[in-house]
Amino acid sequence: MNTRFLKQHKPDNLMRGCVLLCLFFSFYIISAKAQDSNRDTLISEIEQIKKSENFSNKDTLYINNLLALAKEYRYHNLDSLWILGKKSLDLSKKAKFINGEINSYHALGGYYSDKGKIDQAIEYFTKAYNLANSHESHFLKARTLNDLAKEYGYKGEYSNALKWYLATIEIAEQHDFKNIISIVNDNIAHLYLEQKDYEQAMVFLQKSKSIHEEIGNPVFLAETLSNIASTYADMNELDYAMYNINISIATFEKERILEWLAYCYEIKGKIYLKKNKNTWALYWYKQSELLHQEIEDDRGKIDLLNGMTEAYLNLENDSIAEVYATDAFDLSKKIGLRSGIKNSTHKLSKIFKNKKDFEKSLWYHEIYQATYESLSATNNEKALNMLKTRVAYDQQKQQLILDNEKALAEQKIYIYVFIVILFIFAIITFLIHRNEQEQKKLNLELRNKKTDLEEKQAYLNELNQTKNKLFSIIGHDLRGPIGAFQGLLKLFKEGEMTKDEFLNFVPKLKVDIDTISFTLNNLLSWGQTQMNGSITKHSVTNLDCIVEENIALLSEIAEAKSISLVNRIEPNCQIWSDPNQIDIIIRNLLSNALKFTPNNGQIVIGAIQKIKTCEIYVKDNGMGMTEDIISKLFEKDSNHTTYGTNNEKGTGLGLSLCKEMVEKNNGKIWVHSALGKGSSFYFTIPRLQKQYKESA
Structure with a gap:
């Protein structure tokens, strides 16, 4: 892909919220992986070629893969670009591979251009052009001329830049290289933008857009739309600018082209800056700044730094603005970009004036003034006026702009x-x-x-x-x-x-x-x-005492029937229960036993102490019960009652009450009985554990 002019013409961004930031990081990682994948594929192909039996380092396929790999490293690892460019140049010369040699010179020219060493870049692009011209490699000649013109534009020599751009258009039109024509139109538009002639710049950009719409390549169209967005922003047509930049961002995010995406984020930041929405401007500038950590594009970074400076100045945060402006100035000096020096020194002069440091403010202002005058030299303006005359005959281009804007307005209505x-x-x-x-x-x-x-x-x-x-x-x-x-x-x-x-x-x-x-x-x-x-209130309960009290209470009934009551519960047998409820249970079970035990019978009450529970039983040698009666004893709604051996009558409540109270004390109750052999009632209650003793 041929890089266009507006790699020079950018801003950056901050703030949209944690969700958008997370989405951006996800895209950022995927993009980096995608580009790493391209490089890995090329490296793998190179290794396979080298392992083939008939391998020769003069193989043109091998050299072309080296050049393709070098192209992948541009904007990402300039040192690798330099190494691969030199290696492919040496191999191309040995193999007398002219196209390889031309492309190698072109790759090395790109290295020096991105390093800001414009004279060396011009030297290598000139070698590439001369070689392509002598061998009638028209496409390579047109591509190299465009990059050569761009370097003169970086130097501020607009006359030379314009001369080479016109020569490129002439070659491209002769051979119908539509994509190159569109690129040159973009780059010529940049010359007008430097002179703030936005209408004339838009003429060339709209022509480039029409060509790309005809070609149907969405990436090339997005490149031009991003340049159109930047121009609309400079013209304060901010709605048009936002519309075009959003289309470009969607394309570059989908295709994961980091260098162009960084540029688009910067343009979106510039649009918000023009709207005086400085926080949003910083959000998008910061997005671009994050991408610049992944790519090596110092020239593109300068406008980003200047944009961030202006945003922080608007927010009255001069200390941070000074940092970004100083970085922009240093980087502009490093690569010799005069437009960057002009913008950064103008802001630094203002910053130091605010700080009352008039000496530094004056120093930066003098640098700004000298740079501005050199960029606005008369010969550059005359050269651009000559170009206006050249394109004056094509009035339909103006109509194209109006038609496009009308279509855009209609589209917005829809x-x-x-x-x-x-x-x-x-x-x-x-x-x-x-x-x-x-x-x-x-x-x-x-x-x-x-x-x-x-x-x-x-x-x-x-x-x-x-x-x-x-x-x-x-x-x-x-x-x-x-x-x-x-x-x-x-x-x-x-x-x-x-x-x-x-x-x-x-x-x-x-x-x-x-x-x-x-x-x-x-x-x-x-x-x-x-x-x-x-309410059940658990406490330490002495079972033996409760049993003795109930035996004493019922002794007269027992004596009347000559029934012996035998207590086999050990002294100090303690349980964890509600003593009142245990009292009711014991009394009911003993009362029932007395009721159904004949004269001269015996009732035994005892307790078997187990690990966690105490199993209490009441046994008699009375009438006993059938299975049918046993199944109804503990039912909650049962009214079953029978007469005792001496026609004693009960309410039918006793055993259901016993069951409810046993369960409230975390135990269970059951009965073993046989008709004519007596009954044995059992129920369990938790024993007094060690922890209960300690808490007591």
Whole structure:
């Protein structure tokens, strides 16, 4: 690819946000890898050629690959460009390979040009041109003449530059080298831009654009569009500038051409600078600066540094502006770029004036003035006026500009209409989506409310069943004994029963009152569990004490039936539980055992201490139970009750209450029984572990 003039004419960029920066780094890495891949492919091909049996370093394919590799290293590794250029030149001379020799001189000229050694670059480009001219290599001659003219332009010798550009156009038009014609038109436009004659520059750029649209190469078109964007920016036609540079950036990002992409980022920074959006300008300048770390393009970097200087000056950050301006000045002196010296010294003069360092400000201003006058010399202006006369006959070029601008304006209208339609569609889509989300949300709320209502209804039904059961128990199991007691008292009070007769009923009354008390305790405990009002409070519990208390409480009932109560629980057997709930469990199990054990029977209560739990059992040699009865014992809603050996009656609450309280204390309960052989009830409770003792 032939590099165009506006490698000279750039700025740089900062700020868009972390997401864009991450995307840029991704592209940056991929681009570098892509170019490394091209070089690796060429190196691999060179190695394969060298390994072939008939290899000769005079092989033209081998030399062409060396030159292609040298071209890949330009803007990336100038030292490698120099080494490969020298090697291909020596081999081409030995092989008498003229095209190789011409291209080698051209590669070395490019090396010196990028190093800023313009005289040496002119020397090598001249050798390439003379050799191409003597051997009628028209394409190479035209390409070399263009680069030779460009070097004179870098020196500020616009007359010589124009002379060689016109000669290049003449050769290219004769042989229909359309791409070279477009490149030269770009470069001639640069001469006008240096004189700030933007309209005349745009004539040549639009001609170049038309040629590339005809050729259909998107990369070449993007190069010209980037130059057009820069020119529009200088003309303060910033919307046109932004439109063209965005197209160029998209192409170069897709093709991963770093040197042109760095230039385009700089132009975009310049556009934002013209808009006085200095933060955005610095964002894009910084993007270009990052790419310049990957490429070697000092000439392109100078305008970048000057652009960054101006942005920081606008932000009143003179200290950073001074750093960039000094770098631009030093780099311009290094490569002898007078336009760069002019721009950087003008800014440095302003910076030092702001710092009240008038001596340095004056020194830089004098350098600026001398450089400006030399660039604006009369002979350069006359040469450009002669070119105006040469192209005056082609009035249709002006019409082309108007047509293009009109087409662009129409295109923008279509774009705006499309954006409006797209925006309306997006709003409609958003509203539909939002309505769907609202509908889903409402449906979810309805489902949740339905679930809540169903749960509350189930809970109310359960409470209602609990209430009915309580009333049933109170009505049938408590009203009878209380009614009998009231009847006795009434008979005694009214004198229908003597004192002795009443005293004969006292033992029976005591049994009834104990039964009522026991039943009420169970009712209260069970009611609390059903109403979610029972709270389990774990603590260190001495099991032996609870058992002894309940044996003492039930001893009269046991004595009445001549039943022996045997306590086999070891003293100081401690468990981690709610002592009140354990008390209720033991009392119910002992009460049941007494109820279903015949006279002269035996009830044994004991505990087996395991590693983590204590297994407590209550065994009797009473009536026993069938499997059908056992399966219903611990059911929560079971009302199953049977009469004891002496027709004792219960509420049917005891065992379901025991199960609930055992589980609240992290244990489980079960029973082994056989009809006529007695029953054994077991339940487990966590033992008092070491950590519980320490915390206690």
